[in-house]
Amino acid sequence: MPWYKQVHWQIIIGLILGLIYGIIAATMGWDRFTKDWISPFGTIFMNALKLIAVPLVLGSLITGVASLSDVRKLGRIGGKTITIYIVTTAVAITIGLVLANFIQPGKAIPVDVRDGLMASYSANVDDRMAAAQSVGERGPLQILIDVVPENIFGSASDNRNMLQIVFFAIFFGIGLLQIPEKRAKPVLDFFHGINDVTIRLVDIIMLIAPIGVFALIADMIATVSEGDLHKLTGLLAALSVYCITVVVGLAIQTFGVYPALLRIFTSINPLRFFKGISKAQLVAFSTSSSGATLPVTIECCEENIGVSEEVSSFVLPLGATINMDGTALYQGVATVFIAQAVGMDLSMADQLNVVLLAVMASIGTAAVPGAGIIMLIIILETVHVPSAGIALILGVDRILDMLRTVTNITGDSAVATSIAASEGQLRAVHPAPDKDKVVWKGDGEEED
Numbered sequence: 097m098p099w100y101k102q103v104h105w106q107i108i109i110g111l112i113l114g115l116i117y118g119i120i121a122a123t124m125g126w127d128r129f130t131k132d133w134i135s136p137f138g139t140i141f142m143n144a145l146k147l148i149a150v151p152l153v154l155g156s157l158i159t160g161v162a163s164l165s166d167v168r169k170l171g172r173i174g175g176k177t178i179t180i181y182i183v184t185t186a187v188a189i190t191i192g193l194v195l196a197n198f199i200q201p202g203k204a205i206p207v208d209v210r211d212g213l214m215a216s217y218s219a220n221v222d223d224r225m226a227a228a229q230s231v232g233e234r235g236p237l238q239i240l241i242d243v244v245p246e247n248i249f250g251s252a253s254d255n256r257n258m259l260q261i262v263f264f265a266i267f268f269g270i271g272l273l274q275i276p277e278k279r280a281k282p283v284l285d286f287f288h289g290i291n292d293v294t295i296r297l298v299d300i301i302m303l304i305a306p307i308g309v310f311a312l313i314a315d316m317i318a319t320v321s322e323g324d325l326h327k328l329t330g331l332l333a334a335l336s337v338y339c340i341t342v343v344v345g346l347a348i349q350t351f352g353v354y355p356a357l358l359r360i361f362t363s364i365n366p367l368r369f370f371k372g373i374s375k376a377q378l379v380a381f382s383t384s385s386s387g388a389t390l391p392v393t394i395e396c397c398e399e400n401i402g403v404s405e406e407v408s409s410f411v412l413p414l415g416a417t418i419n420m421d422g423t424a425l426y427q428g429v430a431t432v433f434i435a436q437a438v439g440m441d442l443s444m445a446d447q448l449n450v451v452l453l454a455v456m457a458s459i460g461t462a463a464v465p466g467a468g469i470i471m472l473i474i475i476l477e478t479v480h481v482p483s484a485g486i487a488l489i490l491g492v493d494r495i496l497d498m499l500r501t502v503t504n505i506t507g508d509s510a511v512a513t514s515i516a517a518s519e520g521q522l523r524a525v526h527p528a529p530d531k532d533k534v535v536w537k538g539d540g541e542e543e544d
């Protein structure tokens with residue numbers, strides 16, 4: 097197949113063209129035209145991916161749990177998955193804090209620029225603080241209450257309730273393990289059918305991915321610049337040290353920590369891994385949503401990396417819900433940055449508190465754009481940093497959100513690959529003489 101017909105190259109072309117158009121539109125003042133005639137195509141693409149997220153999670157998790165054959169196996173895989181997710185999140189937040197303390201991006205913000213940013217985004221701050229206040233007023237065990245839905249159909253109507261969907265799917269799958277196989281089979285066949293259909297729907301949706309990515313990138317530039325390219329460049333210049341700190345941290349996590357994880361558990365080549373999930377990374381970059389990218393992530397891990405359906409259907413939906421390494425890293429950098437910008441020094445105890453809070457917040461953060469800001473406000477309030485300081489970073493948050501979502505789904509994929517290898521369910525993907533075949537091998541190496 098020619099390179100220009102491959103989906104990931106088409107997405108890259110759409111991304112580049114969207115960037116070029118966005119810059120031209122900001123220069124020419126076409127923000128109204130962009131909002132009216134370009135952005136809707138990005139919204140359609142996002143909605144299409146979100147549309148199949150709930151049936152995909154239900155179908156994949158229920159069949160995945162039921163295919164584990166016994167609850168002990170579920171406990172083993174689940175225990176390893178959650179442990180690795182927590183460890184990688186703790187590593188990410190630690191990297192963010194170390195970089196922020198070393199580079200000290202907050203001290204690079206001039207006082208006049210700081211005051212200007214605070215004034216420009218004060219309205220947005222009020223909205224985010226109101227949302228964070230309602231979250232912060234919850235009791236210590238509210239997260240457990242939130243996990244268990246009172247009405248699964250009500251939960252399924254909102255992608256922000258994905259953790260409840262995950263709980264129901266796992267609970268339902270365990271129930272299937274407790275009844276005779278003869279009675280469970282028709283139910284399993286039904287959910288297998290749903291799973292197969294949604295995977296095929298992913299292929300159909302990806303046909304419009306280049307157009308959707310073009311529109312999303314153009315909309316992002318229009319939103320940040322507000323029709324004025326000088327505002328965008330000025331904002332990036334003022335916050336350049338902060339942005340660089342976050343980007344360096346995300347790069348270390350993505351290209352350092354995850355390849356190390358793969359080396360520990362598998363013998364898969366990191367270059368092959370990144371090539372295999374590149375389509376999912378591009379979709380994550382353009383949508384800024386782990387949840388919306390989930391269908392593509394599952395497809396890439398199964399078809400390109402060789403993760404078994406049994407593992408991918410359990411680990412990846414769980415990861416899209418509770419594993420937010422990029423978000424945790426950014427929260428660590430942002431907390432120190434805002435504290436430095438307003439002249440505060442965080443003690444070691446405060447920063448350890450940030451690590452704990454960020455790890456816990458990553459479990460409850462919705463896999464949708466901008467949700468990390470709400471949890472950041474709670475973290476700031478806990479360590480007594482003025483939460484109004486988020487006005488300093490709101491202007492560039494949309495751009496950084498795209499990058500940290502890439503880190504989030506890369507982490508999910510790396511953990512799924514590692515779990516599959518540890519369970520002997522990572523297959524080598526390579527073409528056979530007569531047709532495409534896969535050969536099972538636990539360490540992920542190819543064999544004849």
